[in-house]
Amino acid sequence: MKKQIGASTTFFPMPSALVVTGTAKNPNIITIGWICIVSGNPPTIAFSLLNKRHSLQLIRKNPVFTVNIPPADKYKEVDYCGIVSGKDTNKFRDVNFTALKSLNVDVPHIKECPLNMECKVIKEMELGERAIIFGEILETHVDSDKFTKNKIDVKKINPLVYCSTVREYWNLGEKIGLGFSAGNCFPKEKKSK
Amino acid sequence: MKKQIGASTTFFPMPSALVVTGTAKNPNIITIGWICIVSGNPPTIAFSLLNKRHSLQLIRKNPVFTVNIPPADKYKEVDYCGIVSGKDTNKFRDVNFTALKSLNVDVPHIKECPLNMECKVIKEMELGERAIIFGEILETHVDSDKFTKNKIDVKKINPLVYCSTVREYWNLGEKIGLGFSAGNCFPKEKKSK
Numbered sequence: 001m002k003k004q005i006g007a008s009t010t011f012f013p014m015p016s017a018l019v020v021t022g023t024a025k026n027p028n029i030i031t032i033g034w035i036c037i038v039s040g041n042p043p044t045i046a047f048s049l050l051n052k053r054h055s056l057q058l059i060r061k062n063p064v065f066t067v068n069i070p071p072a073d074k075y076k077e078v079d080y081c082g083i084v085s086g087k088d089t090n091k092f093r094d095v096n097f098t099a100l101k102s103l104n105v106d107v108p109h110i111k112e113c114p115l116n117m118e119c120k121v122i123k124e125m126e127l128g129e130r131a132i133i134f135g136e137i138l139e140t141h142v143d144s145d146k147f148t149k150n151k152i153d154v155k156k157i158n159p160l161v162y163c164s165t166v167r168e169y170w171n172l173g174e175k176i177g178l179g180f181s182a183g184n185c186f187p188k189e190k191k192s193k
Numbered sequence: 194m195k196k197q198i199g200a201s202t203t204f205f206p207m208p209s210a211l212v213v214t215g216t217a218k219n220p221n222i223i224t225i226g227w228i229c230i231v232s233g234n235p236p237t238i239a240f241s242l243l244n245k246r247h248s249l250q251l252i253r254k255n256p257v258f259t260v261n262i263p264p265a266d267k268y269k270e271v272d273y274c275g276i277v278s279g280k281d282t283n284k285f286r287d288v289n290f291t292a293l294k295s296l297n298v299d300v301p302h303i304k305e306c307p308l309n310m311e312c313k314v315i316k317e318m319e320l321g322e323r324a325i326i327f328g329e330i331l332e333t334h335v336d337s338d339k340f341t342k343n344k345i346d347v348k349k350i351n352p353l354v355y356c357s358t359v360r361e362y363w364n365l366g367e368k369i370g371l372g373f374s375a376g377n378c379f380p381k382e383k384k385s386k
Binding site: 002014076095127134138145157169172175 | 195196197198199200201203204206207208227228229230232233237238241260262265269271273274275276287288293296308309310316318320322323325327329330335336338345347350352355356358360362363364365369372373374375376378
């Protein structure tokens with residue numbers, strides 16, 4: 001039995017990424033759940049921002065940003081960066097995060113996040129009360145201690161998960177299978193007409 | 194210490210959603226990790242598809258779709274729907290999924306997925322070798338046994354998580370905090386000039 005809850009943005013699991021905008025000298029952090037990869041060639045990521053957001057003004061002045069994947073144990077810091085505005089406070093200082101100089105863009109990435117992407121804006125799209133920002137990913141940083149046998153170790157990254165509507169932060173449980181592999185157990189049959 | 198791995202789409206956690214296109218009589222399923230909510234007003238979701246995908250042809254013929262959140266224990270079915278093309282086979286039959294009639298769109302949702310959204314295409318954007326499909330969410334269905342005290346119970350939904358690049362399916366672990374609440378522990382200070 002299905003229950004209808006109406007037109008809703010109830011959708012999870014989501015990442016809870018920290019997007020840094022502004023400049024190297026004056027960076028700001030915003031928490032974004034509505035973010036995903038949109039292309040592999042070139043690597044491109046997109047996220048949604050309310051038009052009134054301070055971060056949107058900053059990204060229009062300096063059209064670069066970094067995406068930072070926080071570990072689950074920083075969920076309080078992540079939540080804080082989504083609650084307050086950079087107009088009013090310096091969030092790097094408030095949550096004691098360290099700004100690391102980026103290689104390709106004049107905006108820092110966050111040391112305390114094990115996975116970071118440097119991005120430059122390639123497109124902005126209007127969508128009602130929101131702007132969708134598309135950024136080409138120029139470089140990816142991973143903490144050097146988050147690899148096992150030269151492969152990124154998800155358990156060591158320990159990424160934070162967000163579930164909207166219920167407004168809950170979760171961590172990951174267990175690896176249960178491999179992509180482009182687990183599905184090979186099904187026989188592929190001819191389509192019936 | 195950070196290690197640089199180049200311009201990459203390494204980004205997780207991601208959902209691993211099943212998008213159904215086509216028609217009620219002839220539906221097709223595709224697995225999409227590059228999908229996220231982009232607006233709340235009206236509720237809107239977007240996802241990325243390679244131009245060559247069969248599902249893109251189907252969605253252009255009938256510009257509606259459903260988004261279905263699979264439970265973690267269906268990871269083999271999910272993986273299969275990402276490996277094979279609906280041009281060659283009937284994936285509903287192959288993985289033994291049940292097509293349920295939708296209320297607002299002429300394309301079904303999947304019974305075996307505890308969370309489903311009915312959507313109509315409101316925009317398509319070209320992005321190199323890909324199309325980004327934007328859909329307004331018209332209705333959300335949740336299995337009636339996935340609530341606890343009238344609130345959606347994430348543990349009961351048990352959503353599947355995908356980690357790209359390492360190509361791993363994961364389940365969720367534990368709830369660790371509440372959004373728009375956990376961050377209130379930090380003192381908000383005046384921005385230093």
